[in-house]
Amino acid sequence: MTRQRARASATPYLFLAPGFILFLAVIIYPAIRAFQMSFFDWKIVPGAVSQFIGLDNYVRAFQDGHFWLSLSNSGIYMLATVPPQIVIGLFIAMLLKRKSPTQPLFRVLFYLPVVTSWVVVSLLFKYLFADSGLVNFTLHDFLHLMNRDVSWLSARGTALIAICALGVWKGIGWSMMIFLAALQGVPETLEEAATMDGANRWQRFRAVTLPAISPATVFITVMLVIGGLNVFTSVLLLTGGGPGGQTDVVLS
Numbered sequence: 176m177t178r179q180r181a182r183a184s185a186t187p188y189l190f191l192a193p194g195f196i197l198f199l200a201v202i203i204y205p206a207i208r209a210f211q212m213s214f215f216d217w218k219i220v221p222g223a224v225s226q227f228i229g230l231d232n233y234v235r236a237f238q239d240g241h242f243w244l245s246l247s248n249s250g251i252y253m254l255a256t257v258p259p260q261i262v263i264g265l266f267i268a269m270l271l272k273r274k275s276p277t278q279p280l281f282r283v284l285f286y287l288p289v290v291t292s293w294v295v296v297s298l299l300f301k302y303l304f305a306d307s308g309l310v311n312f313t314l315h316d317f318l319h320l321m322n323r324d325v326s327w328l329s330a331r332g333t334a335l336i337a338i339c340a341l342g343v344w345k346g347i348g349w350s351m352m353i354f355l356a357a358l359q360g361v362p363e364t365l366e367e368a369a370t371m372d373g374a375n376r377w378q379r380f381r382a383v384t385l386p387a388i389s390p391a392t393v394f395i396t397v398m399l400v401i402g403g404l405n406v407f408t409s410v411l412l413l414t415g416g417g418p419g420g421q422t423d424v425v426l427s
Contacts, residue, residue, distance in 0.1 A: 245423045248410075251335060252424065253403030256342040260399055261392070263343070264350030269380075271351070272358050282355075286348035296345055297412035304328055304337040304413075331421035334414045338422065341409050346402070350395050357391035358384070 213232050215225040236242045267285055271278055288296060303309045304327040311324040327333045361384055369379045385392075407426040410416060416423040 241420060241423065244421070245425050245427060248335065248422060249404050249406065249424045249426075252339055252342060252406050253400055255335075255339040256346065256403050257396065257399045259343045260346045260350045261395060264347050264395070265354045265392075267347065267351045268354035268358055269384075271355060282352075285351055288345045289348040289352075291345075293345075293408040294412060296341060297409045300337060300341045300409075301328070301413050328414050329418055331418070334418075334422045338406075338409055338413055341413070342403070342406065346399065350399070353391055353395050354388065357388040361387040 212225075214227060214229060216228050217225045271281055271285075305311075306324055306326050308327075310327065311321075315321045315324050325333060327337050365383045365387070366379055369383050374382065405426060406424055410422055410424050410427065414422045416427050
C-alpha cells in the first residue's frame with residue numbers, strides 16, 4: 176500500500192519533469208550564467224580570459240544617463256500597453272462569448288495581429304505614422320482634428336505613442352483568447368442565481384465574472400508585463416532608437 180501511494184504521489188511530478196527540465200535548461204541556467212557574466216569583462220572569443228571586474232558594469236550602467244532613459248522608455252511602454260490590452264481584450268472577449276454565426280470570423284480577425292510577424296506589422300505602422308501616412312491624412316485632411324501634419328517618428332513623445340499603439344493593437348487578440356477560455360469556465364448557475372437575486376449585468380460581471388476569471392487575469396497581467404519590458408523589435412524597426420537614441424529601450 177505504501178509503495179502504491181508513493182507511485183501515485185510521484186506520478187504528477189513525472190509529468191511535470193520534462194517541462195521543468197526544459198525550463199531549467201532554457202530559462203534558469205541562462206539567467207544564472209548572464210548574472211555571473213555581469214561581474215566580468217566578458218570575452219566572447221573562445222579561449223580568451225575574461226577579467227573579473229566586480230560591480231563595475233553595474234556602476235557604469237547606473238551612472239549612464241542613457242541607461243535611465245532606456246529604462247524609462249521600457250517602463251512607459253509597459254504602463255501604456257498592459258492596461259489597454261487587459262481592458263479591451265476582456266471587453267472583446269465578453270462580446271464574443273456568446274455563440275453566433277459570425278463569432279469564429281471575428282475571433283480570427285482579432286487574433287490575426289498576434290500571429291503576424293513583428294517585422295511585418297512594424298513596417299506597416301511605420302508607413303501609417305509616416306509624415307504623409309494614413310494617420311496624418313485621417314487626423315489632418317479628413318477629420319481636421321489637427322492644424323498640420325505631425326512628424327510622429329521624429330520626436331520622443333510622438334514616437335512612443337506610435338510604438339505603444341502598435342503594442343496594444345498587436346496584443347489585444349492574445350489577451351482576448353485567454354479571457355475567452357476563462358469565461359467558458361464561469362459557472363452559468365452562478366450567473367443565473369445572481370440574475371434571480373435581481374443583479375443587473377454590471378453587478379453580475381463584478382460579483383460573478385471577475386472573481387471567476389481572476390487567475391486568468393493575473394496570468395495575463397504577468398505575461399504582458401514581462402513582454403512589455405522586453406520590447407525591442409518594434410522600436411528597432413519603427414524608429415531605430417531615434418531620434419538620437421531618445422526611444423531606445425533596455426534591450427536596445
